[in-house]
Amino acid sequence: MADRYLSLTATAPGRFLTRRLGLPQPAALRRWSAEHPSLDGDLLHLTVGASALDLPPVLARTGLTPGSSPASASSSVAAVAAVAAVVLDATGVRDVDTLAEVHAALHPVVRSVAASGRIVLLGAPLDPEDHHQAAVQQALEGFTRSLGKEIGRGRTVNLVRLTDAAAAESTLRFLLSPKSAYVSGQLISVGAGAVTVPDDWSRPLAGRTALVTGAARGIGAAVAETLARDGARVVVLDVPAAERDARDLAARLGGGATALPLDITATDAGERIAAEVHDGLDVLIHNAGVTRDRRLVNMPAERWSSVLDVNLASVLRTTDALLAKGALRPGGRIVATASIAGLAGNAGQTNYGASKAGVAGLVRALAPRALAEHGVTVNAVAPGFIETKMTAAVPLFIREAGRRMNSLAQGGLPVDVAETTAWLAHPASGAVNGQVVRVCGQSLLGA
Numbered sequence: 070m071a072d073r074y075l076s077l078t079a080t081a082p083g084r085f086l087t088r089r090l091g092l093p094q095p096a097a098l099r100r101w102s103a104e105h106p107s108l109d110g111d112l113l114h115l116t117v118g119a120s121a122l123d124l125p126p127v128l129a130r131t132g133l134t135p136g137s138s139p140a141s142a143s144s145s146v147a148a149v150a151a152v153a154a155v156v157l158d159a160t161g162v163r164d165v166d167t168l169a170e171v172h173a174a175l176h177p178v179v180r181s182v183a184a185s186g187r188i189v190l191l192g193a194p195l196d197p198e199d200h201h202q203a204a205v206q207q208a209l210e211g212f213t214r215s216l217g218k219e220i221g222r223g224r225t226v227n228l229v230r231l232t233d234a235a236a237a238e239s240t241l242r243f244l245l246s247p248k249s250a251y252v253s254g255q256l257i258s259v260g261a262g263a264v265t266v267p268d269d270w271s272r273p274l275a276g277r278t279a280l281v282t283g284a285a286r287g288i289g290a291a292v293a294e295t296l297a298r299d300g301a302r303v304v305v306l307d308v309p310a311a312e313r314d315a316r317d318l319a320a321r322l323g324g325g326a327t328a329l330p331l332d333i334t335a336t337d338a339g340e341r342i343a344a345e346v347h348d349g350l351d352v353l354i355h356n357a358g359v360t361r362d363r364r365l366v367n368m369p370a371e372r373w374s375s376v377l378d379v380n381l382a383s384v385l386r387t388t389d390a391l392l393a394k395g396a397l398r399p400g401g402r403i404v405a406t407a408s409i410a411g412l413a414g415n416a417g418q419t420n421y422g423a424s425k426a427g428v429a430g431l432v433r434a435l436a437p438r439a440l441a442e443h444g445v446t447v448n449a450v451a452p453g454f455i456e457t458k459m460t461a462a463v464p465l466f467i468r469e470a471g472r473r474m475n476s477l478a479q480g481g482l483p484v485d486v487a488e489t490t491a492w493l494a495h496p497a498s499g500a501v502n503g504q505v506v507r508v509c510g511q512s513l514l515g516a
């Protein structure tokens with residue numbers, strides 16, 4: 070269902086009218102296309118405090134032109150007319166005085182960031198031995214979320230905690246590109262895990278096999294398309310009733326894509342998948358999901374169990390079966406689909422919220438073990454309001470509220486979730502593990 074309000078505010082009279090009425094002003098977001106793969110303009114790299122990161126070589130590979138890297142932020146304003154992105158390295162901030170330099174560095178620069186531009190703050194892991202460092206590094210999180218809520222014009226603000234710039238290259242490339250259009254106000258921790266640098270960054274999944282559940286339509290179909298774009302051979306799994314759509318999509322994707330008609334709640338789903346991908350699987354995307362909304366007082370047991378079975382129990386069962394069989398190759402990636410309803414809660418969705426919070430719990434607990442024992446990372450995406458058949462069925466006023474109640478004042482598109490999934494599935498994302506990343510335009514729901 071088209072967002073007519075977004076189309077209205079894209080016209081001059083519509084913008085004038087909605088501004089006069091004090092209504093939200095969503096900006097058309099700049100998304101990735103083969104013709105325009107990068108943001109246009111300069112990248113400004115600022116540092117406050119003493120940093121041990123070797124960032125310039127990584128930033129030089131983002132596709133953005135490094136702008137002048139001024140010694141002091143205030144001198145940058147005259148030199149930089151409009152920048153596409155700002156990276157502020159605050160890993161060396163250990164006390165409140167140095168924290169003030171974050172303000173000093175960004176205060177004069179924010180206005181220069183172009184529409185759909187990016188601000189990425191880099192922070193350090195919290196030091197449990199130093200509560201001053203922990204306090205000011207945590208302060209960066211509140212700063213990031215607050216700036217994200219006020220910056221407007223389709224611009225995003227995110228915080229990456231890291232210790233090694235090279236291990237964070239895929240993350241920085243993603244956040245500094247149009248692929249992260251609907252990801253804002255997020256904290257992403259990047260560890261020091263193994264990173265496989267692809268021969269070709271434009272086809273990082275070449276030679277790899279990916280399976281996407283619930284891929285016949287909606288977000289799953291966009292994920293399948295994006296992973297195929299990135300070079301993967303994709304297995305399109307969906308219920309037998311959706312076999313025709315799954316086969317049509319596989320034919321469109323090419324690259325050896327196949328359809329697997331299978332109800333993911335089947336107790337032998339893991340075995341069936343393992344048989345289908347007998348050479349091994351590199352990327353497993355748990356996307357299939359259902360809603361059966363009712364307030365708890367009106368919810369029969371069947372509505373509870375059907376949602377929990379598809380959204381959580383089958384994710385646990387198939388993950389366990391595939392890991393136990395060694396079906397996921399070392400360097401493999403599991404990405405599960407949570408939801409902000411699972412993080413923030415939602416009236417009428419005790420079943421759905423429980424299932425999606427369960428997905429986040431599974432990811433956090435399994436991630437370290439799966440990496441240590443199988444060399445496989447486990448992460449989740451948590452979509453907010455995404456324009457799909459699922460949300461088109463939501464009653465009008467709730468739908469409008471869902472669309473506007475985020476910092477970007479619009480719903481996301483399936484491709485936004487797909488791009489985030491593709492970043493987590495990337496061979497160079499081996500140091501990103503156990504993360505639950507919201508793709509929600511910084512929804513007001515939850516943190």
Ligand code: NAD
Nearest residue numbers: 283287288307308332333356357358408452454455457459
């Ligand atoms: P959708 O209903 O459009 O598509 C879901 C797909 O999953 C369908 O093709 C369906 O046939 C398939 N599926 C359902 N049960 C299955 C089963 N037992 N076995 C195999 N396939 C099955 O939904 P969507 O909006 O594309 O959502 C995709 C995922 O994203 C879901 O997990 C959903 O909970 C999550 N999500 C969506 C939104 C949103 O705004 N659309 C927000 C948060 C989370």
